Amino acid sequence: MGTVRSGVRSGTRDDRGGRAVWAVWAAAIAVYLLAVTQRTSLGAAGLDAADRFGIDPGTLSLFVFLQITVYAAGQIPAGMLVDRYGPRRMLLVGGLILGVGQGVLAFTGALPLALGARALVGAGDAVVFSAAMVVVARWFPPRRVPVVTQVTTIVGQLGQVLSALPLLLLLHAAGWTAAFAAAAAASVLSAAVAGTVVRDGPRGWRAPPPVSARTMLRQVADVWRRPGTRLGFFGHLGTQFSMMTFALLWGLPYLVSAQGLDPLVAGSLMTLLVFAAVVVGPLVGVLTARHPMRRSWILLSVIALTAGTWTAVLVQPGRAPMWLLVVLIVVLAIGGPASVVGFDIARTTNPGSTLAVAQGMVNIAGYSASVVVLMVMGWVLTALGGFTPEGFRVAWLVQYPVWAVAVVGILVTRRKARRVDAARGIAPRPLRDVVRRRPASPTCGRVAVGVPEQ
Structure with missing residues (x-):
């Protein structure tokens, strides 16, 4: 984004x-x-x-x-x-x-x-x-x-x-x-x-006055200091990069060279990645809208699901069965819509005057992680002899430290964001009340622009 x-x-x-x-x-x-x-x-x-x-x-x-x-x-x-x-x-x-x-x-x-x-x-x-x-x-x-x-x-x-x-x-x-x-x-x-x-x-639209470079730099510092921005940053970091790494470079070579698929079959699986994201996107949007105070749980759940699915694929002694590769593709597809949750957190935790800076900052997270993983995987594959099954098995392990950084970042910044919420009289509803669909108390789950929501 x-x-x-x-x-x-x-x-x-x-x-x-x-x-x-x-x-x-x-x-x-x-x-x-x-x-x-x-x-x-x-x-x-x-x-x-x-x-x-x-x-x-x-x-x-x-x-x-x-x-x-x-x-x-x-x-x-x-x-x-x-x-x-x-x-x-x-x-x-x-x-x-x-x-x-x-x-x-x-x-x-x-x-x-x-x-x-x-x-x-x-x-x-x-x-x-x-x-x-x-x-x-x-x-x-x-x-x-x-x-x-x-x-x-x-x-x-x-x-x-x-x-x-x-x-x-x-x-x-x-x-x-x-x-x-x-x-x-x-x-x-x-x-x-x-x-x-x-x-x-x-007709009727009028451009706003341009923002100076000095003002932009000051806005960048202000935006980063907000816990909600950092929460969105780490959420985007952990949910997007695996899907991007797979789609941008290493997915098709992995399916062909390591999993032994015909190039057209592998291309069809790459197409499934897109269509699965189209289906999952609205569902993630509904969850985000219905549970704005639980958005960090969406991020953590998607990270856990993605890491768990990759683990199931990589521990296979030989080639993974086709059904497991399809599951992997669908799970990777969830990462794209889930990363948009990071933008939603940034949107609701920053005033309109700095929204553009906040969205750009969050967007940098996932793409920066993708760059790092792409490069390190390339080095690993080269060191292990090229596009071999064992080379790819080791190369995909590069993802796990990135997920660890993202999870720690989400947990730390969520705690800080909730302290800001608590100081303003806003608290998430107890999970048991959400599950039982009990009405919220006046101070639970309130939404206010500029206030971190998790």
Whole structure:
């Protein structure tokens, strides 16, 4: 997720929610969907990339390392650019950057140029997501923004389906250059459409004054000091990285090389990862809305479920049965929607003036963890002889220390957040009352903007 800022309305009647909004939204989401396709394309083509550039797993992980590092580092700058120049221009620029990055990757055989191309993909991805979310915030009525944001994220993630199956089929049928050139052309075309169709805001919308760099730095410090922000940070850290590591790079090579699956079967499982997230997302949203004071339990439960499922797969003496691999895919899919709980905690524990900074800070957590795990797994695989079953078995163990850090961080920051709640007369309902559906007391489960909720 990126940072989101909305403007203010003037006294004139605007056209939020009107017919024009759907054309604007469709144009924006098309650029975002293809950004996700470009983001995950190397995960589907990881083995082909290793052959094309003659590299080992450690060097292969550099591709995604650069891409995700640039994406994570670009969260707050991307939001500032969108605020200053508007989503129409930045969707156009972001889509063109993605197209250039994939175009260079399509035609080059030089490793340095290929690495630079993936860095461009990370930069374009950061800009496009921030711009797409601003389109939602500006064009839809406030009561509909949460739902439309969830739908936007779900539709965007379908871009992973395009990289897991159509791009993979084109890659094997027509070759590397044709496949990545087609992906580049699609992003350029969608950017051109967005530049024509999207407007920066509906009638009556007025941009807020820009925020200075000094003010932004002060806001970053203020946001981090809030326990709720740190709680969302560690929640995002622990729930997202395993799914991202699997989807972005190591999932398909693991399924093919370690589990012995046909590449198309493995690609189908990667597609299941997306569709499972689409199904699970609304369920996680309902739980979050119904139990705002128990959101940390959602985070801890998903971390425990993910770690437990990976353990069941890794202790298998040989290849895991297909049913267990399907379970693993479904459990990994839960991590994406669960990580959004971290954004919800940040939303309700920060005032609107610093919401963009808080969301960007939370978003950095999961992607930073993904970068670390991707790189270390690459080193482990290289040290153990490449894409071997035993190499992958050891490499996946890198995840466990990250989960441990996340769990400790959640428990510590939750305790601090609840102390802030208690000082303001807010306390979570006893779990037995929640289970028995007893009505809450006046001081239990109250919701207030700027007050940490767990």
